[in-house]
Amino acid sequence: MLVPxxxxxxxxxxxxxxxxxxxxxxxxxxxxxxxxxVGLDNFVRAFTQEGALRAVTNTLALAAIVLxxxxxxxxxxxxxxxxxxxxxSVLRVIFFAPVILTPLVSGYIWSYLLTPRGAINTAxxxxxxxxxxxxWLGDPRFALFSVCAAIVWQFSGYSMIIFLAGLQAIPAEITxxxxxxxxxPVRRFFxxxxxxxxxxxxxxxxxxxxxxxxxxxxxxxxTGGGPSGATATLSxxxxxxxxxxxxYPYGTALSLVLALFVGVAAVVQYRLTSRRFDx
Numbered sequence: 001m002l003v004p005x006x007x008x009x010x011x012x013x014x015x016x017x018x019x020x021x022x023x024x025x026x027x028x029x030x031x032x033x034x035x036x037x038v039g040l041d042n043f044v045r046a047f048t049q050e051g052a053l054r055a056v057t058n059t060l061a062l063a064a065i066v067l068x069x070x071x072x073x074x075x076x077x078x079x080x081x082x083x084x085x086x087x088x089s090v091l092r093v094i095f096f097a098p099v100i101l102t103p104l105v106s107g108y109i110w111s112y113l114l115t116p117r118g119a120i121n122t123a124x125x126x127x128x129x130x131x132x133x134x135x136w137l138g139d140p141r142f143a144l145f146s147v148c149a150a151i152v153w154q155f156s157g158y159s160m161i162i163f164l165a166g167l168q169a170i171p172a173e174i175t176x177x178x179x180x181x182x183x184x185p186v187r188r189f190f191x192x193x194x195x196x197x198x199x200x201x202x203x204x205x206x207x208x209x210x211x212x213x214x215x216x217x218x219x220x221x222x223t224g225g226g227p228s229g230a231t232a233t234l235s236x237x238x239x240x241x242x243x244x245x246x247x248y249p250y251g252t253a254l255s256l257v258l259a260l261f262v263g264v265a266a267v268v269q270y271r272l273t274s275r276r277f278d279x
Contacts, residue, residue: 029246042252042253067208074158104221107217110146150218151212170193
């Protein structure tokens with residue numbers, strides 16, 4: 001009974017992926033069926049060209065910023081909304097609402113908010129902080145952080161839901177016993193809540209890391225990789241090289257590098273966090 005599903009999956013996913021991986025070692029022009037094998041030439045370009053190396057740096061920086069901020073904000077929201085606050089259900093819906101937006105819509109919204117005459121600069125001027133106005137997406141110093149802010153705003157609610165599930169699985173008897181022993185809120189959080197959230201933390205870190213390393217939609221919509229390559233991630237470079245410039249073998253080689261990079265980073269991160277929590 002599994003044969004039809006496996007055959008369909010192989011036809012749709014495995015065969016195209018293997019064929020694409022093969023083209024990374026060729027000079028295929030993307031149109032004709034003729035090509036020659038060029039060995040590791042495309043991979044050498046990937047590790048020597050300045051644009052690709054800068055994209056790796058941008059990808060790592062974006063993933064690190066999103067990893068820390070999204071999980072920190074998600075955890076704070078989950079802890080705050082796991083109380084007996086009457087409006088907690090409404091607040092959960094409000095904080096989770098951005099998650100249901102597509103990244104493209106979110107990117108367009110933030111692109112409008114962060115323009116030189118957008119809502120962010122207008123609000124700063126209205127409260128007397130006009131000197132802090134910036135060209136948030138046009139200045140290389142702020143562009144990457146602005147994109148990270150948009151990503152964190154949209155997906156913190158996703159991390160919040162996973163943390164909430166972990167918090168609600170903690171037996172109330174343990175917390176009540178700690179209260180009776182005189183443990184304060186801070187002590188209970190670090191000694192009881194945080195260790196018992198090990199599963200939720202590991203899952204959130206893994207999902208956030210994978211998403212951050214492969215981020216494309218919001219970066220492309222908000223900046224297109226600019227200004228001057230300040231926000232060009234590997235996914236953006238792959239799209240530009242493969243689909244805009246037509247250098248399919250090089251784009252495919254970059255895709256393989258990204259896939260291997262994400263896989264190795266995810267495995268290492270999961271092993272480290274699992275070992276940390278198990279100990």
